[in-house]
Amino acid sequence: MGNVISGQRDSLTDVSGILVGHHHVLDRDATLGTGAATGCTVVRVPGGATAAVDVRGGGPGTRETDLLDPGNTVRRVDAILLTGGSAYGLAAADGVMRKLEEDGAGIVMDPADPGRVVPIVPGAVIFDLPVGAWDIRPTAEFGYRAAAAAATGFARGSVGAGVGARAGSIKGGVGTASIVLSDGAAAGITVAALIVANPVGSVFDPRTGLPWGCGTDGPDFFGLRAPTDEQLAAANTLPVKGTVLNTTIGVVATDAALDPAGCRRVAVTAHDGLARAIRPAHSPLDGDTLFALATGTADIRASPPLPPAFPADLLVVDQICTAAAVCVERAVVDAIRSAHAVAGIPAYRDLFPG
Template identity: 45%
Template sequence: MTYTTGPRNLITDVSGLTVGNAQDETLKSGSTVLLGDVPFTASVHVMGGGPGTRETDLLAPDKTVQQVDALVLSGGSAFGLDACSGVADALRDAGRGFAVGNVTVPIVPGAIVFDLINGGDKAWGANPYPDLGRAAYNAAGVDFAIGTAGAGTGAMAARQKGGLGSASVVLPDGTTVGALVVVNALGSVTTPGDRHFWAAPFEMGDEFGGFGPDPHVAYTTPDPSLKEQAMGLHAAKGANTTIAIVATDAPLTKTQCHRLAVNAHDGMARAIVPSHTPLDGDLVFGVSTGTGAPLDVAGYAPVGAAAATCLSRAIARAVYAATPAAGDLIPTYGAAS
């Protein structure tokens, strides 16, 4: 069977979705929003030990709300959750939201990474994240930057700068699956030596360099963390998370979106070593924009498998696309490899 990327190799190859980024280079942080042309079905699965989230409880399969208006990924730790408020305010201004009597309440779940000790100036007078959320909303489109952009602006993995990544795949039946991720992991995205990506077996074309799998390494614990050396061991141990969204235009139920998120965690584990630690807040949102009768179990299986592969690729692309900036504590992939 032949698999291809979508035309952009971004999550916005999934019909009905747009993405917006906003960042502040002095702050070394930013926010990213995923919007739907109309509300979309969503769920979430958390496997890390230290998540930071907003409104994720309502995404459980047994909860009443079936669809959301947007999802937000942000830097800023707990302060960054206010990016969701900026997006919610913008959606309210646009007349979008869950109808309750004569008012509408936008449903905007979100998740954050810790980037408060990354060399940026965090001495703000007022929390900047509501404005970053609104700016990301205003910037939303089908084309967007990856690497040092949006919520990935100040991200760091173990041995290189992290960043914002995305990837897509089109299945033989025309179904599209995409991933969007912020890589700020305790673990490493590259094998010892920093040239080869753990995700190399899943690369399509040369989307993150085309160097292939590492022929000289056993898949064991990678080299010591530059992140820990730069930030101090104690600080770095509390400053990790990889947060992601996987999406498809296949018609899925909310329960199937939850399963999509569960499947995608396999892709995270293939691309980051180690992942899902007690010191990471790793989570994945699962999204469907499809309409009509939901897929049966057999029809769903290849979609879930594609979500895992897409997320692995998006993680590698995030690190590969990161660019250097003044005040960086650790090098980019290009400088480190």
């Protein structure tokens, strides 16, 4: 992919026009299974963005994903909801819609009254119900508050939809990464990802203790060093994930101007990043779902001469797809490195300090 340069924040919000907000609850009693440990994360796109989705896991929990088929009518979304609470957590989308309606964001239904809008808010869930209290899940109020909190700066790790996430034997969470492309027709385009890592699969190599996601760029990119034999032995004695419902969800985005079919291709290829960073990924027990957004704020038309069989736009989409997979891979690593222990689930940072 040539030189790989991270964006200014190494974050999804490096894509111009994208905001991220969290809302969660986390009680001390979560350790005992009687307190709250759940939340949601909202990706807002003021003015809307072209969108698509690709669902790979065998047990997804989603909302409005049929709407994003490239053959269907609605071509833009106003926000994406990523939430805990399994199917119950989809209720948080109602709160996101309420906040967007207050802000006048959505499809205008009456030209004479621009306040009559229908916000488009697809969403996906993770299964975190066994962490904390089973009967406390994200509600519409969670979604409203997360949408209201959306900004360019946001926390990572055990926050938002990642509060109750568990990645294999260790704590999962929210992670993010970005790349600014530097080659050819795609030079200057930003590609980014935000991931809620909650897989049944392992996120680190039991032989080395390093995240699987170090594979593309090597451990030096993340500044990691090999653990001691004692640390590695302790990590390998951790019990495997006991719950049978899991799921990794997320959003990949670019500031390139893509049509729904181009977005769909980005969403499809972005799953390669999950397969590199999680082993196994896309299992029958996961509901792995990735959304793709294109804001169209970057100009991709200027390009060097190319053979007629390879139009510039096609080559640009190819570069964006490659970068999307790398961003997803890095975002998974960021999620587990940023997470802290919750409800007795150990964090990567505690197992392998430094």
